[in-house]
Amino acid sequence: MKALNPKAPSIEIDHGDLGALMPAMQMDFPVTDASLLNGLAVNDRIDFTVENAPQGMKVVAIRKK
Numbered sequence: 662m663k664a665l666n667p668k669a670p671s672i673e674i675d676h677g678d679l680g681a682l683m684p685a686m687q688m689d690f691p692v693t694d695a696s697l698l699n700g701l702a703v704n705d706r707i708d709f710t711v712e713n714a715p716q717g718m719k720v721v722a723i724r725k726k
């Protein structure tokens with residue numbers, strides 16, 4: 662993970678291939694709640710869950726590896 666923005670809230674992730682969703686890239690994802698960013702630091706390796714809603718993609722869960 663490359664950057665945290667608790668005010669947005671969002672998270673910048675250098676992610677691998679996400680199957681049908683998108684290829685590997687570095688990008689900013691909105692997160693459902695800033696509390697998901699608690700305890701994370703830049704360059705932590707994470708697992709994350711993305712919800713692909715009609716209004717756009719949102720990260721709904723983050724877990725440190």
Ligand SMILES: [Cu+2]
Pocket residue numbers: 676683684685686687688
């Ligand atoms: Cu992407």
